Amino acid sequence: EAQVTQNPRYLITVTGKKLTVTCSQNMNHEYMSWYRQDPGLGLRQIYYSMNVEVTDKGDVPEGYKVSRKEKRNFPLILESPSPNQTSLYFCASSLEGPMAQHFGDGTRLSIL
Amino acid sequence: RKEVEQDPGPFNVPEGATVAFNCTYSNSASQSFFWYRQDCRKEPKLLMSVYSSGNEDGRFTAQLNRASQYISLLIRDSKLSDSATYLCVVYYNAGNMLTFGGGTRLMVKP
Numbered sequence: 001e002a003q004v005t006q007n008p009r010y011l012i013t014v015t016g017k018k019l020t021v022t023c024s025q026n027m028n029h030e031y032m033s034w035y036r037q038d039p040g041l042g043l044r045q046i047y048y049s050m051n052v053e054v055t056d057k058g059d060v061p062e063g064y065k066v067s068r069k070e071k072r073n074f075p076l077i078l079e080s081p082s083p084n085q086t087s088l089y090f091c092a093s094s095l096e097g098p099m100a101q102h103f104g105d106g107t108r109l110s111i112l
Numbered sequence: 113r114k115e116v117e118q119d120p121g122p123f124n125v126p127e128g129a130t131v132a133f134n135c136t137y138s139n140s141a142s143q144s145f146f147w148y149r150q151d152c153r154k155e156p157k158l159l160m161s162v163y164s165s166g167n168e169d170g171r172f173t174a175q176l177n178r179a180s181q182y183i184s185l186l187i188r189d190s191k192l193s194d195s196a197t198y199l200c201v202v203y204y205n206a207g208n209m210l211t212f213g214g215g216t217r218l219m220v221k222p
Contacts, residue, residue, distance in 0.1 A: 042213060099210070103155035
């Protein structure tokens with residue numbers, strides 16, 4: 001089954017404790033991206049990657065890192081999480097470019 | 113001003129009703145437009161692309177007005193299962209990013 005898989009689905013953690021949210025797709029897509037969704041602000045893009053080893057900042061990259069060492073994986077790293085990063089996070093992928101993206105199920109992060 | 117604006121709703125309509133949503137965008141150089149559907153606490157899913165000439169997919173019709181910089185989504189014969197949040201999405205090639213509106217919530221009641 002074609003899908004985008006995020007882990008974990010839910011995480012409660014504390015300020016400053018490094019965490020990684022994994023994202024994997026099995027559709028051989030070139031384009032992958034991370035979004036956060038907050039009430040009243042909608043979906044905002046954090047980082048995106050056009051292909052392996054190519055990553056670019058989105059609208060709200062501060063406090064986040066990403067890497068794209070393999071085509072299928074695009075982890076999101078929070079080196080020192082803070083409470084303002086409490087949000088619902090989505091990973092997405094598409095064949096090429098940001099159009100017609102497939103989204104993962106989402107990861108709900110709570111930073112205390 | 114937000115780049116992509118939508119009325120958040122909620123729009124409460126009875127089954128069988130016709131409902132329309134509008135979405136305005138600020139970047140006149142925007143090139144591609146989409147409607148996504150998002151159920152509560154779920155991931156967004158592509159509903160349909162919006163073409164310049166307008167396009168229809170079953171009970172759903174999408175239209176683009178470049179002069180006034182808005183897109184619309186019309187849902188005919190609403191079903192209970194249409195209850196969701198509808199996200200307007202705009203693509204600007206030079207930025208290579210999608211910009212999402214805040215969504216319009218639709219609730220279809222029996």
